[in-house]
Amino acid sequence: MSPRRRYHVRWPGLVFAGLALLIGAASAQRTENMLVWVFASMLAWIVVSGIISGGMMMALRVRRRTPRVARAGESFEIRYEVASASRLWPIFDVTLSEVADLEQSPTRLEHCPRGGHAQVRSTLTPPRRGILRLQRFRCISGFPFGLILKSVEWNDPVDVLVHPRQHVVDPQMLRTLVGAAPGTHAALQRTGGQEDFIGLREYRSGDSVRHVAWRRSAARMEPVVIERAVPARKALVVTLDLSRTEGVATERAEEDAIEWTASVLSRAHADGWSVQLVIDGFAADQTEPSVLTGLATQLDALAVIDLIGPRQAPQRGTMELAAGTALRIVPGRFP
DSSP states (O other): OOOEEEEEEOHHHHHHHHHHHHHHHHHHHSOOHHHHHHHHHHHHHHHHHHHHHHHHHHTEEEEEEOOSEEETTSOEEEEEEEEEOOSSOOEEEEEEEESSSSEEOOEEEEEEOTTOEEEEEEEEEOSSSEEEEEEEEEEEEOTTTSSEEEEEEEEEEEEEEEEOOOOOOOHHHHHHHHHHSTTOOGGGGOSSOOOEEEEEEEOOTTOOGGGBOHHHHHHHTSOEEEEEEOOOOOEEEEEEEOOOTTSOOOHHHHHHHHHHHHHHHHHHHHTTOEEEEEEESSOGGGSSSSEEESHHHHHHHHHTOOTTSOOOOOOTTGGGGSSSEEEEEOTTSOO
């Protein structure tokens, strides 16, 4: 990265320079020692301010660290790794920020020793889902007097994938939604089914004592345990319908549907469902694969949906892609 360095003169520096010029003009008319000394000291402050801030900013080295993913409306952390490449100049009072119109908390580095390292953290809040492109970040300092500011900008493009906002979906709400969905199997609506009894078997090393059948063990004079069948994992197919074949939905309604889809997926995964996601309405090359599994993959796909792009007819028969419960989310009609 090739940094861009600049000097900035703000109104305090301009006022100070104006006063210095007035005192300089007065000292030229009346050569009194006091006026000359004041004028000389003010010039020295200006020169020293530029030299110190310029020297330490020339030695400044910064690396930015960002996460791969974030969530819309929630702040994420950015780390700035600062180093001084000089054995002469330490770093003092540097403010770091992104050169972008984003909601960012200010971060300030108070001190970094010469030849040493320091780390500061800032938080950034993405306003919407999608790909957040961060380009330049700036370091600025007016140390020691604040008369002349020196800034250094680095151009370091990085993309952060922003997942949709998520609403609160409690387990009861999920069971209600799934229970009302077409294709729901009654057996899959149980919150935590009991394991089915298979029979008894000999005790093996590592078996829990809670599974030991004590009465049968006493009768047989050897320990036996109860063997139960592991219940099948509940399956759920969530289809997000963005085909607009049943009337034109507003962009806000479609964004709400995307957010609720992300919320339902997160809740279902947390409750132990085996979840698949189908996105109807976009060309296959935009949502490959057409059936998405894994929460991270599903949220990534929801994050990059382009609502301005062309639409296609819904994929008929997607309800039968997996055995289990099917839930279709339509903009403007959910929840």
